[in-house]
Amino acid sequence: MTELVRLTGVSKRYETTGPPALDEVSVEVGTGAAVAVMGPSGSGKSTLLNLVGGLDRPTSGTVEVAGEDLGRLSEKRLAVFRRTHVGIVFQFFHLLDDLTVRDNVLLPAQLAGVPPRTARARATELMDALGLGRRPTRTRHGCPVGSGSGWPSHGRW
Numbered sequence: 282m283t284e285l286v287r288l289t290g291v292s293k294r295y296e297t298t299g300p301p302a303l304d305e306v307s308v309e310v311g312t313g314a315a316v317a318v319m320g321p322s323g324s325g326k327s328t329l330l331n332l333v334g335g336l337d338r339p340t341s342g343t344v345e346v347a348g349e350d351l352g353r354l355s356e357k358r359l360a361v362f363r364r365t366h367v368g369i370v371f372q373f374f375h376l377l378d379d380l381t382v383r384d385n386v387l388l389p390a391q392l393a394g395v396p397p398r399t400a401r402a403r404a405t406e407l408m409d410a411l412g413l414g415r416r417p418t419r420t421r422h423g424c425p426v427g428s429g430s431g432w433p434s435h436g437r438w
């Protein structure tokens with residue numbers, strides 16, 4: 282199995298004093314593996330996921346994902362990396378309230394330059410899979426609260 286994620290000696294400090302949020306973490310995750318990160322509140326789960334998802338950078342150590350050393354990417358290339366490789370369902374959704382369900386789903390595909398017809402077909406597929414097929418023209422306020430966290434995450438086009 283090839284590695285999709287490899288962290289080597291990764292530390293993250295938010296403050297200069299006190300213990301680091303992550304202390305010399307090394308871990309590998311193979312392609313196709315399903316992994317749950319578990320631990321008490323404050324143990325560094327979100328910090329770890331933020332680093333793997335290219336949302337933050339480590340204080341030291343290397344984070345490699347899909348063959349890219351994320352620490353070496355510029356902000357712009359990191360944004361492209363996130364768009365093409367990372368899907369995140371945030372606890373607080375981070376959806377655009379004024380867009381319809383369909384437009385929220387379509388947005389990352391539009392940014393990635395996916396042809397509109399392909400993007401629309403894929404959006405329909407994803408929304409049907411999640412039981413949102415009958416809500417395409419409503420804004421997310423028209424959906425049950427739980428639906429917000431079940432929307433297709435970005436980057437899976």
Ligand SMILES: Nc1ncnc2c1ncn2[C@@H]1O[C@H](COP(=O)(O)OP(=O)(O)O)[C@@H](O)[C@H]1O
Binds near residue numbers: 322326327
């Ligand atoms: N943006 C931040 N600024 C300062 N400290 C932070 C920040 N984010 C997280 N921390 C601290 O880092 C540690 C790990 O937090 P976090 O990764 O959010 O843990 P978990 O997700 O496991 O609850 C905690 O001590 C938390 O207070």
Ligand SMILES: [Mg+2]
Binds near residue numbers: 326327328
């Ligand atoms: Mg957390």
